[in-house]
Amino acid sequence: MWGSMFRWLDPYAKPETLYHLCGRLLPYLMGLAVFTLVLGNIWGLAFSPADYQQGDSYRIIYIHVPSAIWSMGAYSSMAIAAFIGLVWQIRVAQWAVLAIAPIGAVYTAIALITGAAWGKPMWGTWWVWDARLTSELVLLFLYLGVIALAGAFSEAARGIKVASLLAIVGVVNLPIIHFSVEWWNTLHQGATITKFAKPSIDPSMLWPLLVSLLGFALLLAALTCLRLRSQILMFEQHRPWVRQLVESKNGEQN
Amino acid sequence: MNPRRQKRLVAVTAFVLLLGGAIGAMLYALQQNIDLFYTPSQLIEGIGDKKVKPEVGQRLRIGGMVVKGSVRRVPDSLKVSFDLVDTGPIVTVEYEGILPDLFREGQGIVAQGVLVDKTTILASEVLAKHDEEYMPPEVAEAMKGIKHVPPSQLYKESDKGQQP
Numbered sequence: 001m002w003g004s005m006f007r008w009l010d011p012y013a014k015p016e017t018l019y020h021l022c023g024r025l026l027p028y029l030m031g032l033a034v035f036t037l038v039l040g041n042i043w044g045l046a047f048s049p050a051d052y053q054q055g056d057s058y059r060i061i062y063i064h065v066p067s068a069i070w071s072m073g074a075y076s077s078m079a080i081a082a083f084i085g086l087v088w089q090i091r092v093a094q095w096a097v098l099a100i101a102p103i104g105a106v107y108t109a110i111a112l113i114t115g116a117a118w119g120k121p122m123w124g125t126w127w128v129w130d131a132r133l134t135s136e137l138v139l140l141f142l143y144l145g146v147i148a149l150a151g152a153f154s155e156a157a158r159g160i161k162v163a164s165l166l167a168i169v170g171v172v173n174l175p176i177i178h179f180s181v182e183w184w185n186t187l188h189q190g191a192t193i194t195k196f197a198k199p200s201i202d203p204s205m206l207w208p209l210l211v212s213l214l215g216f217a218l219l220l221a222a223l224t225c226l227r228l229r230s231q232i233l234m235f236e237q238h239r240p241w242v243r244q245l246v247e248s249k250n251g252e253q254n
Numbered sequence: 255m256n257p258r259r260q261k262r263l264v265a266v267t268a269f270v271l272l273l274g275g276a277i278g279a280m281l282y283a284l285q286q287n288i289d290l291f292y293t294p295s296q297l298i299e300g301i302g303d304k305k306v307k308p309e310v311g312q313r314l315r316i317g318g319m320v321v322k323g324s325v326r327r328v329p330d331s332l333k334v335s336f337d338l339v340d341t342g343p344i345v346t347v348e349y350e351g352i353l354p355d356l357f358r359e360g361q362g363i364v365a366q367g368v369l370v371d372k373t374t375i376l377a378s379e380v381l382a383k384h385d386e387e388y389m390p391p392e393v394a395e396a397m398k399g400i401k402h403v404p405p406s407q408l409y410k411e412s413d414k415g416q417q418p
Contacts, residue, residue: 049390049391050390050391051388051389051390051391052389052390052391052393052394052395053356053384053394054356054384054388058388061388083266086262086266087259087262087263087266088259089259089262121355122354122355122356122382122384123354123356123381123382123383123384124354124356124379124380124381124382125379125381128290128364128381129290130290131288131289131290165266165269168266168270169269169270169273169274171270171274172270172273172274172277172278176281183285183288184285184288184289184290185289185290185291185293185317186290187290187317187364187381187383189383189384189385189386190385190386191386192386192387192388200385200386200387200388201387201388201389202388202389202390202393204390205388205389205390
């Protein structure tokens with residue numbers, strides 16, 4: 001069953017094919033990402049109405065929420081890649097782990113920093129050790145752990161294996177982050193949009209948020225393509241196809 | 255699926271399930287320690303099956319809604335006291351300092367301090383909590399009948415004698 005379901009993916013396990021696929025997708029993804037990010041943020045920051053309670057301060061939501069949601073989305077993708085890389089030993093999946101980890105780490109850092117900047121004027125503190133904030137900080141450490149472990153072995157393949165295992169285990173943290181605000185009492189409020197109910201945000205504020213969410217997702221995809229391409233080139237640098245590629249590029253320049 | 259892949263699949267899955275189970279059990283055991291604050295009912299009635307109550311002199315956080323009409327300010331100082339409620343019992347918080355902008359009667363707050371007697375907390379820090387709802391002021395007024403006035407405006411209006 002598994003064999004036939006994912007057969008169509010087989011060609012993309014070949015580094016060369018995936019390299020060219022990423023190269024083709026990259027300009028579209030990046031162009032759309034820039035467009036939606038600019039649209040969502042200008043709409044959210046300048047044109048959506050102020051909040052009845054928090055005034056203009058709430059507008060940081062247009063950066064905070066998308067980066068926080070996709071810090072978890074990036075982690076899930078990284079863990080899925082790690083799982084495929086470990087079980088099926090598909091090398092491009094292993095390289096995808098390395099490609100996604102730093103992007104996810106930066107998303108997490110953005111979520112934490114914008115959260116602190118939002119917490120100071122509204123709650124009255126930059127940081128509090130409540131379950132939501134702490135589990136999101138743990139997510140940052142998981143990303144940093146994956147990056148560090150992958151580079152900690154003289155034999156790259158071994159490092160990736162250990163890092164992949166950590167990435168998979170860290171998935172336990174994702175439901176903890178999401179449900180922390182329900183399981184325990186926290187200073188952080190509950191979910192506004194990521195729930196099976198009507199979003200508790202006015203439509204005039206919701207639409208720019210959704211556009212911004214899409215923008216962060218597209219940016220994540222675009223940066224992953226960009227980084228995966230360089231990972232593929234790095235690990236395949238001695239292969240004939242990469243040499244040919246380099247020679248033809250050099251030929252164009254000369 | 256070939257046997258080697260199957261073996262790896264089982265090994266990785268077992269490893270993750272075991273570790274996930276261990277972390278889950280740990281969090282379950284630590285449940286009460288992960289809560290950021292006591293609610294007024296937990297403070298007065300105790301937590302869990304054994305009804306464990308915090309002791310007088312203990313440092314803790316309390317979180318609840320500020321009872322309407324309970325905010326008493328001491329003139330010529332920053333001293334303020336107010337009552338907190340969740341589902342029934344009321345706890346009094348005494349505080350000296352600047353309250354956060356979102357502090358209002360009816361607002362959720364979290365205060366950190368020392369329990370000075372069974373129902374009073376001498377707070378060293380007061381944080382405002384806000385809910386997950388966002389809406390423009392007009393919508394809030396139409397839907398919930400709430401009109402939030404920032405403190406700066408409130409004092410201007412009372413200076414003019416529009417508010418008692």
